[in-house]
Structure formats: C-alpha cells, structure tokens
Amino acid sequence: MYRKQVRRRRAILVVLVVACLMLISISISEADDGPLHSVQTGVSTVLSPVGEGAGRALKPARDLIDWFDETWQARGENEDLRDQVAELRAELLETQDAAEKAGYAEKLDELMNDGGLTGYTPVAATVTSRSPSLWYESIKISAGSSDGVSRNDAVITDDGLIGRIANVTGGTSEVALITDGEGGVAARVAGKGPEGLVSGVVGNPGRLDLSLIQGEKDIKDGDKLVTAGFTTETGLASLYPADIPIGEVVETIPAEQEQREQVNVEPFADLADLTDVTVLTSGGG
Amino acid sequence: MIVTPRIVFRLVLIVLISVLLQIGFFSQVPLLGSVANLLPVVVVAIGLLGGAVTGAVTGFATGLLLDAMIGGTPGVASLALMAAGYLAGRWREGYDIVSSLVPPLLTGALTALAALIYGSLTLTLGVDAPISILALREVFVQGLLGILLAVPVFPLVRRIVRPALVDDSLSPRSRAAAGTRSSRRRTFGMMRGQGSL
Structure with a gap:
C-alpha cells in the first residue's frame, strides 16, 4: 500500500515537472500571437478587473504602510x-x-x-499591480487598447522615462520597466554628448548601466542621459522618442586594459514607488 | 490531509486570495530593499499540512495563476512554487513538527529556495544584462520576510483546512495529549504519509 502511494506521488511530481518544462518551452519558442500567449492574454483579460479591484481595495492598506514607513x-x-x-x-x-x-x-x-513630445498623445494611467520579483521588472497599468495604447508605446512619469508597453489588453497594459534585464534603451548624454545603450542591472532596481558607448567626449559624474531616439537610413528606428530624460551618471569607472568603461546611472524616476504614469501614444512613435 | 470537494474549494479560495493580495498589496510595498512574497509562504503551509502531493499541486496551480495575471513566462513560477510545496510536504511526511518554530524557519528556507529557483530559471531563459550582487540579497531578504509572514499565515491556513487534517499535532490540545498517545504517533505518522490527495 505504502509503495503504491510513493509511486503515485512520484508520478504526479514527474507529470507536474514535465508540464512546467513544456509550458516554458512552448512559451519561449512560439510567436507572440501563438496559442499559449493567446490563452495567457485571455486569462489575463478576464482576471485583470479582479486584480484591479483588489489593488484598489488594498490601496488604503498600502497607504497605511507608506505612512508608517514615512x-x-x-x-x-x-x-x-x-x-x-x-x-x-x-x-x-x-x-x-x-x-x-x-x-x-x-x-x-x-x-x-x-522634449518636443507634443506630437504624442499622453494617456494618463495608474499602476494597478507589480511583479513580485526583482528578476522580472514589470507593472500593470489601468489603460489599454481602448484608450489608444499600443505595444511598444513609451511610458513616462513627470520625472522621465520608466519603460515601454510590453502587452496590451482592452483596459489594461503591461509595462516592461527600463530596469528589466531583457531590454535596452538607446541613450545619449544631454547636449549632444556620446551615445550608448542603457540597460537594467538584475537585482538592483535603483541602477542602470550605460554600455556600447560611441563618441569621443568623456562621460562625467552628473551628466544627464536622455533617450537618443535615432532613425537610421535603412528605416530602423528607436522605440522611444528622443529627449526623454532617463537618469544621471553617478559613477564612471575608467577603462583598464581594453576593458570597456563602466558607467553607472541612477534613473530619475523612482521605479520602486510608481503610482501615476503617462503613456505616449503614437503620434508618430 | 483528507481532501474532500469542500477542502479543494477552500484551497482554491486560499490560492486566489493569496495571489490577489500578492499583486495588489505585497508586491507594491517595498521592504528592506525587496518585496515580501506571500505565495511560497502559503504553498509551504499547505505542503506542511497536506503532504507532498497537495503541496506540489497547489504550488503548480498558484504559479500558473500568478504568471497568467502578471504576464510572466508560464511554468517558471509554477516550478519554483511546486518545489517549495513538495519539499515542505516531504518534510512533514518524514519528520514530526516538534516545535512551533519549525514552520516559520522551514518556510523561510523554502521561500529563499523558491526565489533562488525563480532567479536561476529566469537567468537560464536569457537575461542579457549584468547581474548585481544585490540579486543574492533578494534571496536572503525574501527568506527573512518569509519567516515573518509564516508566523501569522501558517496558523491561519491550518485553521482553514483543519477539518481535513488527520493529525493536527501543533494544536494546543494535541500537544497536551501528546504524552498519552505516544504509542499512536507512529500510526498517525504513517497515515500522514499516505493521506494526501
């Protein structure tokens, strides 16, 4: 009897592990409009109002915690x-x-x-939920395709850039923050300085890393970074409009023995405490 | 744990409320440079009370629901939470919980393990950015917050699923009676090992 129980337990465990691995494998290999993503988007659309409602209901509790924190x-x-x-x-x-x-x-x-962003239509939204791990930096906001929001629209606060729209449903959107380890932002030092790629540092949401630096001028502590917003002759264009503030250089470690210069950047926006955000919906972006 | 439809309904309710609390509250309240993760705490509590299979299945379902709601890669959170739930259940089936300190400490360790598995899987699936040493701090802090969360969460979950428990050895009444039924304990221990799902 006991052996039978052990065999059944192991079988269930194996089935669950295989199911997990299959889900991961399918999710990575299929296109964004594949069946699994469609199911996930569908479930997300159905459950979003519930999550949004819970977020609203729990706001007083969060405010109370904030009050104690302050x-x-x-x-x-x-x-x-x-x-x-x-x-x-x-x-x-x-x-x-x-x-x-x-x-x-x-x-x-x-x-x-x-920033010359008047060609874009700003859509105001509030943050309804946030991913529970530093490994996957995303938030959900209360504006979706019905508000004119599209995939890859830039998302900003009054302090500067915070990310881009990664997924859209009717009334909500998922924002991949600039501190997420999976993407980068073409940036330049304000005042036509050197250009480079700003990316997140996994595990440290308060820091960005400037790499692939192009240009002769030195980068100094205190330099301000803005989005580069480039367009190449072949039609390749940056996802972000130009001149949106990103952050400030807080540390530059000079290159040694052919290693690249390391530039640490602190984002202007407080990404750990986001409440109100604005989506720049396409007026050309 | 004797799993009846009513207990399954209660477990589903626990999971749903936990996920809503996580994304609507805990994920948005920074603590010690990280955020508290309620989900492994709840899954470990269910694993400790219900056994390995109940813990693993609950962890799997919780992860799927979380990934669906936050748009994460399906299966990643499931695998991490399933491991935590399964190991908690195996602990319960192999050892007696002789002290009320065991559930919080075990929850802390398994919460840190779940964070480590989640991070490792995310890395394996392709993160091009450099990794800060603070990522390890996240694992440690989540474990620490897991210990603190387990103090109220474990008794609460035990209270909710109490009708299904074969041997609630941590309740005061059970502890008081423990001295008089030592000969029966071995039998109950075997029932715990067999009674899940």
Missing part, C-alpha cells in the same frame, strides 16, 4: 524636524493627493514641451 524614516531626523513633521502631517495628508496630481501635470507638461 514615520519610521522621520525618526532619524532631529527633534525639531520631528515636531514639525508631526504638526504638518495632518495638513499634508489632506493636501498631498491634490498637490501631487497638480504638480505631476505641471511637470509633465514641461517635460513634453521641452
């Missing part, structure tokens, strides 16, 4: 500041939402006008 950080400051924070907190909580929204809109207008 309080904990404030403990590190001196006594005077703590008193001030305590007095202003009630007032701050009431006005924070309105101020954030107004400030966000103002900075976003500035960013779009300065």
Whole structure:
C-alpha cells in the first residue's frame, strides 16, 4: 500500500515537472500571437478587473504602510524636524493627493514641451499591480487598447522615462520597466554628448548601466542621459522618442586594459514607488 | 490531509486570495530593499499540512495563476512554487513538527529556495544584462520576510483546512495529549504519509 502511494506521488511530481518544462518551452519558442500567449492574454483579460479591484481595495492598506514607513524614516531626523513633521502631517495628508496630481501635470507638461513630445498623445494611467520579483521588472497599468495604447508605446512619469508597453489588453497594459534585464534603451548624454545603450542591472532596481558607448567626449559624474531616439537610413528606428530624460551618471569607472568603461546611472524616476504614469501614444512613435 | 470537494474549494479560495493580495498589496510595498512574497509562504503551509502531493499541486496551480495575471513566462513560477510545496510536504511526511518554530524557519528556507529557483530559471531563459550582487540579497531578504509572514499565515491556513487534517499535532490540545498517545504517533505518522490527495 505504502509503495503504491510513493509511486503515485512520484508520478504526479514527474507529470507536474514535465508540464512546467513544456509550458516554458512552448512559451519561449512560439510567436507572440501563438496559442499559449493567446490563452495567457485571455486569462489575463478576464482576471485583470479582479486584480484591479483588489489593488484598489488594498490601496488604503498600502497607504497605511507608506505612512508608517514615512514615520519610521522621520525618526532619524532631529527633534525639531520631528515636531514639525508631526504638526504638518495632518495638513499634508489632506493636501498631498491634490498637490501631487497638480504638480505631476505641471511637470509633465514641461517635460513634453521641452522634449518636443507634443506630437504624442499622453494617456494618463495608474499602476494597478507589480511583479513580485526583482528578476522580472514589470507593472500593470489601468489603460489599454481602448484608450489608444499600443505595444511598444513609451511610458513616462513627470520625472522621465520608466519603460515601454510590453502587452496590451482592452483596459489594461503591461509595462516592461527600463530596469528589466531583457531590454535596452538607446541613450545619449544631454547636449549632444556620446551615445550608448542603457540597460537594467538584475537585482538592483535603483541602477542602470550605460554600455556600447560611441563618441569621443568623456562621460562625467552628473551628466544627464536622455533617450537618443535615432532613425537610421535603412528605416530602423528607436522605440522611444528622443529627449526623454532617463537618469544621471553617478559613477564612471575608467577603462583598464581594453576593458570597456563602466558607467553607472541612477534613473530619475523612482521605479520602486510608481503610482501615476503617462503613456505616449503614437503620434508618430 | 483528507481532501474532500469542500477542502479543494477552500484551497482554491486560499490560492486566489493569496495571489490577489500578492499583486495588489505585497508586491507594491517595498521592504528592506525587496518585496515580501506571500505565495511560497502559503504553498509551504499547505505542503506542511497536506503532504507532498497537495503541496506540489497547489504550488503548480498558484504559479500558473500568478504568471497568467502578471504576464510572466508560464511554468517558471509554477516550478519554483511546486518545489517549495513538495519539499515542505516531504518534510512533514518524514519528520514530526516538534516545535512551533519549525514552520516559520522551514518556510523561510523554502521561500529563499523558491526565489533562488525563480532567479536561476529566469537567468537560464536569457537575461542579457549584468547581474548585481544585490540579486543574492533578494534571496536572503525574501527568506527573512518569509519567516515573518509564516508566523501569522501558517496558523491561519491550518485553521482553514483543519477539518481535513488527520493529525493536527501543533494544536494546543494535541500537544497536551501528546504524552498519552505516544504509542499512536507512529500510526498517525504513517497515515500522514499516505493521506494526501
């Protein structure tokens, strides 16, 4: 009897492992519009409202945690500041939402006008969910194809670029963040400096890496990086419009013995704490 | 664990609520430079209470649901969570849980293992970017947060599936009676090994 149980247990385990490996294999080998991806998109479309509803329902709990987090950080400051924070907190909580929204809109207008992005139609969205691991950096937002969002549209905040649309359903979209290890962004140092490829550093969401640097000019700490937005003579074009702020160079390690120069970049946008985002829907991109 | 349709319904409900809590809450609250992962904690709890097969099947289903909802590669999260659930179940079938510290510590270890498997698979499937040493910190922090989460989650899951448990050896009543039924323990241990799914 016991041997039979062991055999059955092993058989179930083998079946499950094989099923996992088959799913992984099919998912990687098939095209984006293949049957497995279609099923996944279908399930995602059906479950998205549930996830979105849960995200909304749990927002007060997240805000509470944020409040405790802010309080904990404030403990590190001196006594005077703590008193001030305590007095202003009630007032701050009431006005924070309105101020954030107004400030966000103002900075976003500035960013779009300065960056020559007026040819794009901005679609506002909120973050509804986030992947649970640093290995796969993606978020879901509350705007989809019904809002005019398409695959590969650039996604920004008032601070700068955060990623691109990876998948779209009717009312939601999945955004692959620039810190995701699977993609890169063509970038250049603001002021027509050297160009290169910005990519994420797996496991460290607060850092980007500038590689494949082209150009003679030196890159210095404090240099600002923006999207290059290139178009080649053969018609190959960058996914991102030009001149969207990406981040600031925080460390340059000079090349030694033919190794490439290492340039560490800190993104302008706080990718660990995203709430409101804007999708630049195609006006040419 | 004696798995009846009613218990299956409860397990499905536990998995669904856990996935919604994970993507709607835990994934969006940064803690110690990472985020807490509730899913391996729940899967390990079910594995510890229900045995290897129940743990593995629950881990597989939880991973599939998660991948469907966040758009990840199907099968990756399933494999990681299935390993955690299976190993938790094997532990339960092989050893008695003699202390209330065992579930949280085992959950921490298996949560870290699940994070390691998830990371390794993702790497194997092709990440071109450089890898920071902080990726290892993610594994450690997730294990640590797993220990903390297990403290309330394990008793909660045990309470929900209690009607199906053959021998709830961690309940106060069972512990009080443990001295008088030592001769029966071996029999119960065998039943635990055979009673899953």
